[in-house]
Amino acid sequence: MPFTFERIGAAPPAETARQYMVRMRDGVRLATDVYLPQLAADPRDDAAFPAVLVRLPYDKNSRYVYFDRIARLFTARGYAVVVQDVRGKFRSGGTTVPFLRESQDGHDAIDWIVHQCWSDGSVGMFGDSYYGFTQWAAVAAQHPALRAIVPRMTAADFNTIWHPEGQASPVWLEGVDYFAHHWVDNDSYDYRVDRSRRPVIEQYEEAFRAIGARSLWFDLLAPRPAGLSTQPGLHPFDARPVPVLHCVGWFDNIVTAHMRDYLELASRPGWDAVQYLRAGAVDHENYRLAQAPIRDEDNHNTNEDALARMLPEYANPAIDFFDVFLKGVRPVSSLSRVTWELGHAGWRTATAWPPAGSTERTFHLTDLARAGGPLPGASLADAPAGDEQATQWAHDPDSPVPSLVEDSFAFLHAYPDLTPVAARDDVLVFSAPAVSEPLDLAGPVGVGLHVTSTAPEFDVFAKLVDLGPDGRAHQIARGQAAVRAAGAADEIRLDLGHTGYRLRPGHRLALLLAGSDHPLFLPAPGTGENPWTALTTKPTTQTLYSGGACPSRLTVTVMPPTGP
Incomplete structure (x- = not known):
């Protein structure tokens, strides 16, 4: 049977934009749309505006990125908007290879902007995911006209998504x-x-x-990572500091990488003074926890009214930021250093992240004999067990633990109940007592586990869960690690990222542990072979230890209740 596919080409250009083919230093021309604050057909020759540049690989004219609509919000506030297909994508020329030319091309695009009659000489950049990365690449090029950036749900080096801090990760x-x-x-x-x-x-x-x-x-x-850097030249963090509004989502599947960027820059002299954070209870596709699971009438990907409702919240924080650092019409003091959403409890401001007053709280994995599920399973206790305990779970590569979502970028669209996963006999389950008062999580989440395996290589997946009084369980945060060379029960550290989330009265924290999460991740074959090329598999057994000299535990960051 022939392999079938659908080819998706460029959508028609926007009628409200002027189209250009902008020449890069090597002669390649990139398709570029310009939206001006006045009618594009009749611009005033003496008008000059700060420009907001967006460089993306997803077709600048597609419904998916809706830049004709976003541009209206920016131009209404007096900004020119310049949207460009990156090299090798859609209407642009050049070879289709990500990352490697973005620094030079970003510099050349900015240089083209400042030589236009409608430019006042100042440029900001804006956008999500890969078009957050292109902002960091332009920072590395150090064009003097680049005055501020608003990277959303991204990473300065995409290698940190697959290999955080050089650690091994599941595929x-x-x-x-x-x-x-x-x-x-x-x-x-x-x-x-x-x-x-x-x-x-x-x-x-x-x-x-x-x-x-x-x-x-x-x-x-694939099948073996070459380790080629996505920042082949000067790393942007070593470049001239520019003001940054980091926009992250607590349910974004790459929030861990973005928060590492923010925290590193917030601690770097020179950069620390111009770091701002906006963190919402949203996923990578900007679906909101408050609406999850998403109904048709709230799906901005398909519903025009929903898109119209979503866009101001999406764009206005960036425009306010540019009003300070591009236009200079608002004082720096008008910006909060941290604006963050406490899931189920609304927006907050703070002077730093985690917020002042936050403390670390540790839950110890105890009563391991009851960890086989279903929920509530074993205990997340304030004190460790006195004696060492052990329990086991199986990993069968031919019957992996299901992810329950096909697209984790749009996790909140589905927002699955994890109860069926927790009931499997190859998943370990731990729960804390139900809270009588709100428990506000505000900061990093981590898990330390002592695990051995019958396999030479194995994976561990951890999901922090809100277990409601109705029995439904929903993910708050997640993390995973690949363990190579199983041996003594040394501690495995899993970074579950950061969250802002209110556990409401009657709800309980729960932790799910498993050896697979398919199809989002390739199951370890159990044989030590490469999971991309393995033809054979072998079921394995993992042993978890806790108590005594092996204190397996969950650590969360909590803060005093902040009101309703």
Whole structure:
């Protein structure tokens, strides 16, 4: 049966924008739309505006990025908006390879802007995900006209998403799969692979053969990562500091990487004075916890009224930031250093993150004999068990623990109840007592586990969960680690990122531990072979220890109740 796919090309250009093909230093021309505060057909020759530059690989004219609509909000506040297809994507020329030319191209795009008659010589940048990364790449180029950036849900170096701080991680198939669909050539490709077939890599080879081209960056990530830096020149953190509004989502699947960037810069002399944080209870696709799971009438990806309601909250914080650092029409004192949403309890401001008064609270994994589920399972206790305890869970690569979401970028769209997962006999479950008063989480979450395995290599997945009085369980935060060379029960540290979340009265914190999370992650085959190319699998047994010399524990950051 032939491999089938859908090719997605560029959408028609926006009627409200002027289209240009902007020349880069090597002669390649990039498709660029310019939206001006007055009618594009009749601009005033003497008008000059600060510009907001967006450089993205997702088709600047697509409904998915809706920049014709976003531009209206910026131009209404007196900004020119410049949106550019990056090199090798959609209407732009050049070779389709991500990351490597973004610094030079970002510099050249800014330089083109400041030489336009409508430019006042100042430029800011804005955007999500990869078009957050292109902002950091431009910072590394150090063009003097770049005055402020608003990176949303991104990372300055994408390698930190797959390999945080150089640690081994399970294969995030969903993340690598992105390059096989969006970075083949100028177009994007929609196709499905059966992630349970082995070897997994062969299905991508089938796709590339059918398309007639392949993703060069996919080849650098699979089957063995080449370790090529996504910041090949000067790292942006070593460049001239510029004001940054970090926009993160507590339910974003790359929030951990973005928060590492923010915290590092907040501690760096020179950079620390110009770091701002806006953190909301949203996922990567800007779906909100308050509306989860998302109904059709609230789905801004398909519903025009929902999009109109969402966009001001999406764009206005950036415009307010640019009013300070591009226009200078508002004082710096008008900005809060930290604006954050406490899930289920609304927005807050703070002078730093975590907020003042926050403290670390540790829950110890105890009563391990009851950890086999279903919920509530074993205990998350304030005190450790006196004697060492142990329990086991199985990992069968041919029957992996299901993810329950196909797209973790839009996690809140589905917002699944994890109760069926917790009831599996290959998942360990721990729960704290129900709270009688609100418990406000505001800061980092981490897990320390003492685990051994019968496998030479194994994965551990941890999910922090809100277990409601109705029995439903919903994810608050997550983390995972790949453990190579199983031996003594040394501590495994899992970073679950940061959160702002209110556990309401009657609810309880719970922790789920498993050896797989499929199809978002490739299951470890149990044989020590590469999971991309493995043909055979072997069930394995993991042993968790807690108490005594092996204090397995969950650590959260809590703050005093802040009111309703």
